[in-house]
Amino acid sequence: MQHRLKLFFGFLIIVAVVVWAGAFSSYRADTTKDLRVYFLNVGQGDAEYIKLPNGADILIDGGPDNSVLTELGRVMDPGDRKIDLVVLTHPHADHLTGLISVVNRFEIGEVWETGVEYSSATYDEWKKIISDKKIADRFVAAGDEKWFGVAKFFVLSPLSSLKNQTIDNLNNASIISELDYNQFSVLFLGDAESSQTQILSKIKHVNVIKIGHHGSTNASNEDLLKIAKPNIAVIEVGKNNYGHPAPSVIAFLKSIAAQIYRTDQNGTVEISSDGVSWTVK
Numbered sequence: 001m002q003h004r005l006k007l008f009f010g011f012l013i014i015v016a017v018v019v020w021a022g023a024f025s026s027y028r029a030d031t032t033k034d035l036r037v038y039f040l041n042v043g044q045g046d047a048e049y050i051k052l053p054n055g056a057d058i059l060i061d062g063g064p065d066n067s068v069l070t071e072l073g074r075v076m077d078p079g080d081r082k083i084d085l086v087v088l089t090h091p092h093a094d095h096l097t098g099l100i101s102v103v104n105r106f107e108i109g110e111v112w113e114t115g116v117e118y119s120s121a122t123y124d125e126w127k128k129i130i131s132d133k134k135i136a137d138r139f140v141a142a143g144d145e146k147w148f149g150v151a152k153f154f155v156l157s158p159l160s161s162l163k164n165q166t167i168d169n170l171n172n173a174s175i176i177s178e179l180d181y182n183q184f185s186v187l188f189l190g191d192a193e194s195s196q197t198q199i200l201s202k203i204k205h206v207n208v209i210k211i212g213h214h215g216s217t218n219a220s221n222e223d224l225l226k227i228a229k230p231n232i233a234v235i236e237v238g239k240n241n242y243g244h245p246a247p248s249v250i251a252f253l254k255s256i257a258a259q260i261y262r263t264d265q266n267g268t269v270e271i272s273s274d275g276v277s278w279t280v281k
Helices: 002-031 067-075 093-105 121-132 194-202 222-228 247-255
Strands: 035-039 048-051 057-060 082-087 107-113 137-139 145-148 151-157 176-181 184-188 208-210 232-235 259-262 269-273 278-280
Touching: 035 067, 035 176, 048 067, 067 093, 082 093, 093 121, 151 194, 176 194, 194 222, 222 247, 232 269, 247 259
Parallel strands: 057 082, 082 107, 107 137, 184 208, 208 232, 232 259
Antiparallel strands: 035 048, 035 269, 048 057, 145 151, 151 176, 176 184, 269 278
16 A cells, blocks of 8 residues: 555656646747748738737738738648738738738738728729628727737837828828837838838837838938838849839948848748847748
8 A cells, every 4th residue: 555655646746747847848938939020022012921929920911912822821830720910001902912812811810901092993802801701900000009918019100090091102101010029129111102201200220121112212211221220121022123122222221231131032031039139031
C-alpha cells in the first residue's frame, strides 16, 4: 500500500510539473509573438496584410485583380478563413478590385472606408456585397482607432468624415493610417498626395513607411518624410508601372538613409518585429 501511495503521489508531481511547464511555455510564447507586416506583390496596386501578435489580422487594400488571393494563401495561417479588419483606403480599381474577391472568399469582421462618393461599376459591386453580406461597414476619419492587444491601429487622415462627399482628386481622400506596436511603428500612406500636408503636425518618427501612390512625385511629401525619417521605405509597384517610382523619390529616400524595398524587384516584402527590433525578408 505504501509503495502504491508513493507511486500515486509521484504521478501527481509529474502531472503538476508538466502542466506548469506547459503553462509557462504558453506564457512565453504569447509574450514573444512577433508582429508581421506583408507588403504583397499584387502588381501595379496596393495590398498590405498584417498579422498581429494577438492573432488578429488586417488587410489594407486588395490590389488590381485576384492575385491578392494567391498572395494571401502564401502568408496567412493554414485554414484561416477570417480577416478581422479590411481597410479600403479609397475606391480606385488598383486598390479595390481584389478586395471583392477577398470578401467573397473570407469571413470579414469589419470594414473601414471613407464612404466617399465615386462612380464606378467596381465600387457599386463592392457596396452591394458589403450590404448583402451584412458586414459591419465603418466610415472612418482622423481619431478612429482599434486596439489589438497592445498593438494600436489608427487613422490620421481624412481629417473629417467624407461620407457621401464628392472629391475632385480621389487620391487625396485616401485613408492614411498608422500601426504602433510598442516601440515599432508603420505608416501607410495609401495614394494620398497633397492631403499629406494636413497631417504633418501628427507625424513622428516611424520605422516603416508604405510610400504613397507607388512612389510618384506628387505623393511623396519631403517634409513628411523628413519628420518620419523611416528606417525602411516600401514601394508597391508593378513591372508595368507608368514610370513609378520617380527617380527623384528614390534619390530623396536614399538621402535620408531609408532602406528601400520595391515589390516589382523584391516581390512580397515581409517585415517582422518584436516591438523593438525588426527583420526584413
